[in-house]
Amino acid sequence: GQQVMQIPQYQHVQEGEDFTTYCNSSTTLSNIQWYKQRPGGHPVFLIQLVKSGEVKKQKRLTFQFGEAKKNSSLHITATQTTDVGTYFCAGRGHDYKLSFGAGTTVTVRA
């Protein structure tokens, strides 16, 4: 089955700075989803990307899906303390299974 790699594993960010987390799949994906899990919480859906080259924005969050549908990124601008948590990408392969990346755990320095 497909494997979804995600980097970096940890991101320590100064409040107000930007950062990006990246996902790469070993195989072409049907779609990719992004989730956020706050400490002690459960994964919460952020967005889904389906089309090759797709870009979607949610306020300070920008999500991209690569042209080959094998990679994706999440870029957060002007990081706030509310952005703390672990961000997971989850790729759906053609076997319909949703495979989660290892996650990027974000901490914010005020």
Place this chain on the structure above:
Amino acid sequence: DTEVTQTPKHLVMGMTNKKSLKCEQHMGHRAMYWYKQKAKKPPELMFVYSYEKLSINESVPSRFSPECPNSSLLNLHLHALQPEDSALYLCASSQGDIRGDTEAFFGQGTRLTVV
């Protein structure tokens, strides 16, 4: 109602015990999932039910036994677990069947400790 409800929230069980985890959703979702999540790790898929039928079993040991009594309920029966099975068990649901390109709604999880 956009919630997936899991009970209990916490469970401590001995290795010889039998217990069950319960999951309920009233969103009309037809796909339901069990995931296992260890600390600082991503969720790992265990089982998928689509239209109340088991569609995917990710080679999970038989000491975990899923059950889908109806379209709103999903259970996970536990028997003779090992300490390494201690984890957060997450239930999720999504609209349509597993081929649908829709988001998964996760419950808050059951934090299981096997002693």
